[in-house]
Amino acid sequence: MTTSLSLSDVRVGDELPALDVPLTASIIVGGAIASRDFTPVHHDRSAANAQGLNDVFMNILTTNGYVGRYVTDWAGIDARIKGLAIKLGTPNLPGDTMKMRGKVLEKADDGTIVVEVVGKNSWGNHVEGKVTVALPTGA
Numbered sequence: 001m002t003t004s005l006s007l008s009d010v011r012v013g014d015e016l017p018a019l020d021v022p023l024t025a026s027i028i029v030g031g032a033i034a035s036r037d038f039t040p041v042h043h044d045r046s047a048a049n050a051q052g053l054n055d056v057f058m059n060i061l062t063t064n065g066y067v068g069r070y071v072t073d074w075a076g077i078d079a080r081i082k083g084l085a086i087k088l089g090t091p092n093l094p095g096d097t098m099k100m101r102g103k104v105l106e107k108a109d110d111g112t113i114v115v116e117v118v119g120k121n122s123w124g125n126h127v128e129g130k131v132t133v134a135l136p137t138g139a
Contacts, residue, residue: 004076006136007111016074016102016115021066023121025055025094031062058092063127067117070100071131078136082112086129096121105130111137 032042040047
C-alpha cells in the first residue's frame with residue numbers, strides 16, 4: 001500500500017485481508033541466514049531430521065518479520081509498529097502454506113490500534129500474536 005490508513009479508517013472488529021505465504025526451503029533458509037540464525041535445523045535437512053522433522057523449519061525471527069509485514073502491508077507506509085508479541089506453535093515446513101489472518105481488537109485515542117494475528121499451516125497454528133500499531137490520526 002502506498003498510502004496509509006488513518007485512525008478514523010479503522011474500527012474494532014475490522015478484518016485484515018488474508019495473506020497466504022507459500023513456504024519454500026529458500027524462504028526458510030534465507031530468513032534464517034538473513035537474521036543471522038545459523039542454528040542447523042533452519043538450513044540443514046539432516047539436522048532437522050535428527051530433531052524429528054522431515055525438513056528445515058522456519059525460525060522465530062522470520063515468523064516475526066512476516067507478522068510485522070502482514071500488518072504494515074495492510075496499514076500502510078506511515079504505520080509504525082509500537083509493540084509485537086507472538087507465540088509459536090506448529091513448525092512451518094517447506095511445501096506448506098502459512099495462512100495469515102488478522103482482526104482489529106482495540107483502538108485508542110492516542111492513534112494506536114491492537115491487531116490480533118494468526119498464521120496457520122496444515123498442522124495448525126504456527127503463530128499467534130498481537131501487534132500494536134500507531135496510525136496517523138488523519139482528519
